[in-house]
Amino acid sequence: MRKFLCCILILYSLYLSGCVDGTVTTSTKIVVNSPSSLEGYVIAVDPGHGDRDQGTQGRHTGVFEATLNMQVAAALQKQLQDAGVIVVMTRVDDTVIYAQGEGTYKQRDMRQRAATVNENDSDLLISIHMNFFDDGQYGGAQTFYQNGSEKGAKLAQDIQTAIVTSLQGDNTRKPQSGDFYMLRETKCTAVLVECGFLSNATDEANLQEAQYQDKMAQCIVEGVHTYLGIS
Ligand SMILES: [Zn+2]
Secondary structure (H helix, E strand, O other): OHHHHHHHHHHHHHHHHOOOOOOOOOOOOOOOOOOOOOOOOEEEEEEOOEOOEOOOEOOOOOOEHHHHHHHHHHHHHHHHHHOOOEEEEOOOOOOOOOOOOOOOHHHHHHHHHHHHHHHOOOOEEEEEEEEOOOOOOOOOOEEEEEOOOHHHHHHHHHHHHHHHHHOOOOOOOOOEEEOOHHHHOOOOEEEEEEEEEOOOHHHHHHOOOHHHHHHHHHHHHHHHHHHHOOO
16 A cells, blocks of 8 residues: 555656656746647646546446546547647546645645646646536536636637537537636636536437547637637
């Protein structure tokens, strides 16, 4: 157990010190007036939940939200890295790093995630989640942004538009604002993407398909391009 914990700590220090592919602690941003690619941007990807907190659960298959969040986030990480983005992951598997100090596991988890995003000087944060509602008829992805954040509203709209245009033609949902710890406590433009409802049979089945997960990630990348004015 101790050996295992050591490994995690070593891996995490490597992750923080930038030895793991695509992740750095110090910003090496390339500032250009008319960017033509995502090259050099630092984008934080936050796969919601994990470890002690598995999030919501699929109504029909019992799949855990934390698992699907990680899969979509990994697809997003790959696509962003392929586009030259420096990706900061708040977790890379089901292991969660808890911040030192006071609070519940959940509070320490969230505090560490926000610190990871801020310490890496991220330009954008995209938090990945799955939704659930009592009535199984409701489905479709929806983006969220922090109350009062104009930039967050634009990024949320651009991602929502890409999802509706390229993946979910019958989705009539609009981006919605609210108060979210990860969006409030991080310094960059931040959005939360609820990729679909695990209470809806179609969404639950689709979201477990690797191809659909890739497509969802592609829509998010498309939204990021639009937000940053990169064609
Ligand atoms: Zn969630």
